[in-house]
Amino acid sequence: MRAFKLLIGFAFVLALGATGAWLARGEFDRHFMLNGRFFVLNAVGKEAEITLRFPSGVERIMPLRDGAVSEFVLRETGEGSIEVLVDGDSRDRVGYVTSFNPLVVLVVGENKTRYSQINPALALP
Secondary structure, three states: OHHHHHHHHHHHHHHHHHHHHHHHHHHHHHHHOOOOEEEEEEEOOOOEEEEEEOOOOOEEEEEEOOOOEEEEEOOOOOOEEEEEEEOOEEEEEEEEEOOOOOEEEEEEEOOOEEEEEEOHHHHOO
């Protein structure tokens, strides 16, 4: 009977430790893995006002010189594709964002937008 109680206690402590590790990993990812960080590069060839509309209804407007980069953090993106507007005209619907997004890079070009998601853990040496 004593061995059974020890086994139950050990299983409880193991489950509690696993839950704590899982929560700690989530916080680590949120703070150090660039979760929700977006980089937008203007490659249109001229100064332009670039607008991103996320599925959640959030809109980011960035007036950018040619070759300039804007960086921001957004965790409430909703789920779906991002609408890209250049100087008020709809250009593309790109990518697929969810509640957890690793680093996202958008390169807004003359004719189309390139969308990339980068997991920084895979980029480390």
